[in-house]
Amino acid sequence: MLESALFMRESTKMTIDPLSEVLNFANVRPIVSGGIDAGGEWALRFQPPDRLKFFAITRGECWLLIDDTTPLRLGEGDVFLITQTAFTLCSDPALEAADAHAAFAGVSNGHARLGDGSAFSLLGGHIVLDPEAAGFMGGIYPRFVHVPAGSPHASVSSWLLARLVEERRSGQPGTTLAMGQLSQLLFIEIMRAHLLSSTLPPPGLLRAVSDERLAPALSLVHADPSRQFDLNTLATAAAMSRTAFIDTFKAVSGTTPMAYVAQWRMHLAAKILRDEDTPIAEVAHSLGYGSESAFSNAFKRVVGEAPRLYRSRFQKAAADGEACGWQRKKPLPERGSLIA
Known part of the structure; x- marks a missing residue:
């Protein structure tokens, strides 16, 4: 789960690259x-x-x-x-x-x-x-x-x-x-x-994870999603005042810093719930939540349903051999022509 990945990063002193993290997350x-x-x-x-x-x-x-x-x-x-x-x-x-x-x-x-x-x-x-x-x-x-x-x-x-x-x-x-x-x-x-082109991407995830000013703060979030972040910590990492950091982050990403942190945690959680049988309490702990109920409430706010229900739907879909789930689409084939 998350602990093994974090241990590997710490033990090898790897530099966290937010863009690589996001692309890997999406496979x-x-x-x-x-x-x-x-x-x-x-x-x-x-x-x-x-x-x-x-x-x-x-x-x-x-x-x-x-x-x-x-x-x-x-x-x-x-x-x-x-x-x-x-x-x-x-x-x-x-x-x-x-x-x-x-x-x-x-x-x-x-x-x-x-x-x-x-x-x-x-x-x-x-x-x-x-x-x-x-x-x-x-x-x-x-x-x-x-x-x-x-x-x-x-x-x-x-x-x-x-x-x-x-x-x-x-x-x-x-x-x-x-x-x-x-x-x-x-x-x-x-x-x-x-x-690197002269035309900046519109505000959003791509622009945020590639912005040099935000990189130190986002690297903290991606390196240790279980850490209890606050605006002062993230602003200090980016070498900005709290107000400047909030304004810059929203202009570049289209969302607030703490909303980004919550969304990243919940999408990591959703992936674990889909791909693993890790108990929900352990998932909550690995993402910095003190209790399963606090994690469940946060998950429901971001994803739209409780983690237990989310996991059970995917387990049923897997058993039935069907595609279903939150914002789910049937996977596209990996082979085909240019017009497929």
Whole structure:
């Protein structure tokens, strides 16, 4: 449970990275699911994806058209993330686009070939995360991020792309694991590039866990969620006055510091209740609550139901082989084409 993780951090003097903590909590996993090889004139229209998609140009050039925006020219080494927005990839913006579903129909390996496939190649995939983390992770991802090949992160991204292409081509033992690890690193590089761009993310979790001013305070919270925090302690860690800390935290995260602490604790608790059989009293103690009743009241305020009922519903769902639960959605498949 939490004690073992905390012991490992203390014994190895690990530095707590709030962004890594949040991504690990949500079990974020980028999955390379397909690609496109194209030649000649071509255009594909993709419907708004209901999850975060990532695409990397590995050869040639194409145009990206997003509704109500100027067409964007993409070249080899460019990477972009997109979600909840329809878009078109094409060789010429003037072409009428075909439905991407039709292009990928009957494709067994997730890789579509358009024309002679000689001029352009793209790899793509999607981000899988624990559906139960959706409530806490809501809004963490931007709707669109473009990382040009000429950006400061291009050298790392280009190397990762080259390795992904080689792994996919070679099919050597361990390819699936290697591609998973490489795509994870590529995703982190994309997120870093987005955070360092001139356009700040909107107030929310992503901006909060990457804000250098708040990092010392959030590191305290993530390193020891059982600790009894107060505003003075967190403000001192951030080297701010109490008032400045409250104002900064709310402007960056969209919530108050103590609300963030409570939400993080309860989402950790919810994960333990779903994944383990740890007695509720022990869960309460591991998160700094003096009694099971105090923990239960806090859990109900944040999650909307008592921890015992929350756990029993998940246990029943597991027994029935069904998906259910607070803000639950059926897990998305890890394999599929770019339009899945």
